[in-house]
Amino acid sequence: MKIGLKKIEIIAVVILYLAALWMWTLPIQNNSMPFGDVDASSHFAIGDYITSQDKSTYRIPYYMTFRYSGQNSIFPDYLWYPPQYWTNGAIAQIVGGERTLSFFIMVAILSSLVILSSYFLIRNLFGFWPAFLSSFLLVFSTRDYMIYLWGQWPQSLSFAFTPLALYCFFKYHQNYKENQSRPVYLCIMSLFLAAQFLFHPQGMIASIGALALYSAFLAIRYKKIPFKIKHFILSFIILVAIASAFAPFNIGEFFSELFAKQETATAKSFQFDKLLKWYHGIKNDPGLPDFYFEYDKVHGSLEGGLLSWWTLPFLLLGLLALAFRRKEEDIVMLGWFVSFYFLTRLAVFGYGTRDIRMFAYEAHVFYPIIAIGLLSISSISKSEPIKKFLKYGMIAVFLVLAVSVNGASAYKILKGQENSIARINPAQYEAAEWIKANLPENADVYTYGTLGFQNYAAKIKWLGVLSQRHFIVSNDEINMTDYLFIDYTDASALRDQNYANAIQNFEKNLQNSTNVYSKNGIKVYKIDEIKI
Amino acid sequence: MGAIVLGMLAVFSALALGYAGFRTIIGTIIIILLPFYLLFSNFNISKGEKLIFSIFAAIAIFPSLVYWAGFILPFRAALLGAFAAILLASFAFKIYFRKSQSV
Numbered sequence: 215m216k217i218g219l220k221k222i223e224i225i226a227v228v229i230l231y232l233a234a235l236w237m238w239t240l241p242i243q244n245n246s247m248p249f250g251d252v253d254a255s256s257h258f259a260i261g262d263y264i265t266s267q268d269k270s271t272y273r274i275p276y277y278m279t280f281r282y283s284g285q286n287s288i289f290p291d292y293l294w295y296p297p298q299y300w301t302n303g304a305i306a307q308i309v310g311g312e313r314t315l316s317f318f319i320m321v322a323i324l325s326s327l328v329i330l331s332s333y334f335l336i337r338n339l340f341g342f343w344p345a346f347l348s349s350f351l352l353v354f355s356t357r358d359y360m361i362y363l364w365g366q367w368p369q370s371l372s373f374a375f376t377p378l379a380l381y382c383f384f385k386y387h388q389n390y391k392e393n394q395s396r397p398v399y400l401c402i403m404s405l406f407l408a409a410q411f412l413f414h415p416q417g418m419i420a421s422i423g424a425l426a427l428y429s430a431f432l433a434i435r436y437k438k439i440p441f442k443i444k445h446f447i448l449s450f451i452i453l454v455a456i457a458s459a460f461a462p463f464n465i466g467e468f469f470s471e472l473f474a475k476q477e478t479a480t481a482k483s484f485q486f487d488k489l490l491k492w493y494h495g496i497k498n499d500p501g502l503p504d505f506y507f508e509y510d511k512v513h514g515s516l517e518g519g520l521l522s523w524w525t526l527p528f529l530l531l532g533l534l535a536l537a538f539r540r541k542e543e544d545i546v547m548l549g550w551f552v553s554f555y556f557l558t559r560l561a562v563f564g565y566g567t568r569d570i571r572m573f574a575y576e577a578h579v580f581y582p583i584i585a586i587g588l589l590s591i592s593s594i595s596k597s598e599p600i601k602k603f604l605k606y607g608m609i610a611v612f613l614v615l616a617v618s619v620n621g622a623s624a625y626k627i628l629k630g631q632e633n634s635i636a637r638i639n640p641a642q643y644e645a646a647e648w649i650k651a652n653l654p655e656n657a658d659v660y661t662y663g664t665l666g667f668q669n670y671a672a673k674i675k676w677l678g679v680l681s682q683r684h685f686i687v688s689n690d691e692i693n694m695t696d697y698l699f700i701d702y703t704d705a706s707a708l709r710d711q712n713y714a715n716a717i718q719n720f721e722k723n724l725q726n727s728t729n730v731y732s733k734n735g736i737k738v739y740k741i742d743e744i745k746i
Numbered sequence: 747m748g749a750i751v752l753g754m755l756a757v758f759s760a761l762a763l764g765y766a767g768f769r770t771i772i773g774t775i776i777i778i779l780l781p782f783y784l785l786f787s788n789f790n791i792s793k794g795e796k797l798i799f800s801i802f803a804a805i806a807i808f809p810s811l812v813y814w815a816g817f818i819l820p821f822r823a824a825l826l827g828a829f830a831a832i833l834l835a836s837f838a839f840k841i842y843f844r845k846s847q848s849v
Binding site: 221224225228229232235236239242243246264265267268269270297298299301302304305306308309310311312315316319320323324327330331334337338371374375378398402405406408409412413459460 | 747750751754755758762763764766767769770771773774777778789794798799801802803805806807808809810812813814815816817820821822824825
């Protein structure tokens with residue numbers, strides 16, 4: 215039975231994406247407990263609340279108000295993000311039938327969709343091998359799986375739409391050049407830009423930046439505006455209409471944050487040096503580890519080493535190839551690259567609060583260029599047999615290095631999450647479920663013994679959202695405590711007797727309090743007054 | 747080809763992620779993605795565009811519809827309602843385009 219090339223390609227892409235999904239679900243394949251740092255619990259909370267209430271909500275529930283009330287500066291008690299990402303989480307819980315596992319499967323799918331969107335763009339611009347190789351490398355992208363582990367999920371999904379926005383504008387311009395006036399691709403592009411706004415405006419800004427630079431390069435080449443003004447107006451109306459219709463409480467917040475300038479007291483007087491360094495000397499950032507700004511670690515292996523630099527020569531070669539060829543397909547990538555450069559240097563223009571977060575989509579821009587650079591090597595020979603040998607030889611080198619350097623590092627990190635102490639354990643989960651079913655909705659709970667105040671209180675925030683009760687993470691809320699959550703489980707997991715003794719000593723003060731729950735190393739006490 | 751791909755996804759989801767994984771992945775495809783794929787199938791675009799556009803449009807528009815319907819209906823009912831609405835829209839487009847072609 216003959217199988218056509220098209221079918222082989224489809225099977226190859228499906229296998230690639232399933233391999234990505236297998237990799238990215240490593241943390242949950244044998245452990246369905248929640249994981250995720252920083253914002254993860256927040257992005258679980260609202261969808262989970264919607265599912266449990268069987269009703270949508272636009273107000274922040276009580277237990278989340280202490281963290282997010284006021285973050286929507288126009289509607290302070292309303293949701294601080296548009297609700298679509300969270301609603302997808304709620305849908306996954308209902309469709310999949312599981313509170314946590316189904317949700318995290320949806321997160322893994324949404325966080326890895328850039329592999330498909332990138333493949334689609336690069337396939338249409340450059341063909342199968344650049345697309346396959348760049349998407350293959352994206353499976354192991356440290357930038358992307360770190361954002362996934364940190365819980366910045368809406369932002370991650372939003373960036374995945376940029377390749378599609380670029381594709382749509384590319385197709386529109388192809389028709390425009392041939393005097394075919396078809397705005398359909400611009401309309402679909404607007405739909406995708408609106409979707410980016412609905413998930414995280416940063417993705418929309420990344421797309422607008424890329425489209426603006428791409429358009430500028432086209433304008434220089436063809437000496438005219440690369441679109442019809444009425445089509446542009448139509449697409450702008452569609453973008454505003456969809457964003458307003460589906461996230462009416464978040465439009466004002468977006469503009470409020472967009473025009474907020476960095477405090478001049480903390481800004482350096484001259485920041486033009488940032489234009490000359492790729493990671494512009496970022497170190498000791500309170501929110502990000504140093505390795506996030508080291509090329510070899512973030513595009514190779516987290517352990518570093520010489521081989522971790524393997525992609526850099528191909529990246530430089532790819533940029534040279536694009537700049538030398540300057541076909542319209544190349545201009546798409548150049549526009550995306552140059553816009554990325556400027557968007558990661560917003561501090562130079564006084565918008566310093568978000569430029570560091572723009573590094574999150576660096577791999578989306580770099581990896582196709584790396585693949586193009588690698589494949590351009592074969593063009594140095596005019597002999598067809600040597601060209602073929604070089605091409606497939608370099609592909610083999612690419613695949614081996616991607617797996618042995620990037621893949622091995624990614625596997626270690628993702629697999630290591632499976633039994634991480636930073637995750638909620640089954641005893642904590644069961645206790646949280648009991649609290650959800652039995653304590654009043656406005657209960658304020660202080661935990662003693664749960665690991666986490668030193669790690670942005672991630673685990674304690676998870677307890678809060680799983681129990682749908684206010685778990686105190688800020689010292690100025692301690693006097694609100696109605697219930698104490700005494701947790702020996704982390705001390706037990708660490709086999710730290712001193713830690714357990716400290717908890718025991720604290721618990722001795724609760725002899726006159728009412729013990730309402732005691733199971734698997736966790737106790738909950740109703741108290742009148744806290745003494746810490 | 748579609749059946750083969752769906753089969754691969756079903757086998758993977760069951761083996762790697764168990765029953766919940768199978769239900770989540772296949773359920774997401776049927777309830778969220780399929781209606782949009784049928785909708786986009788009415789338009790004169792390539793198969794690749796239909797597939798990719800439907801995936802990315804679905805994950806943005808479907809939750810938008812469900813979310814807002816979830817204020818007037820129970821959320822689970824809103825989910826089914828959005829599914830039905832997109833399916834109906836895709837059939838309505840199909841009939842409309844068929845009629846305009848025959849005229």
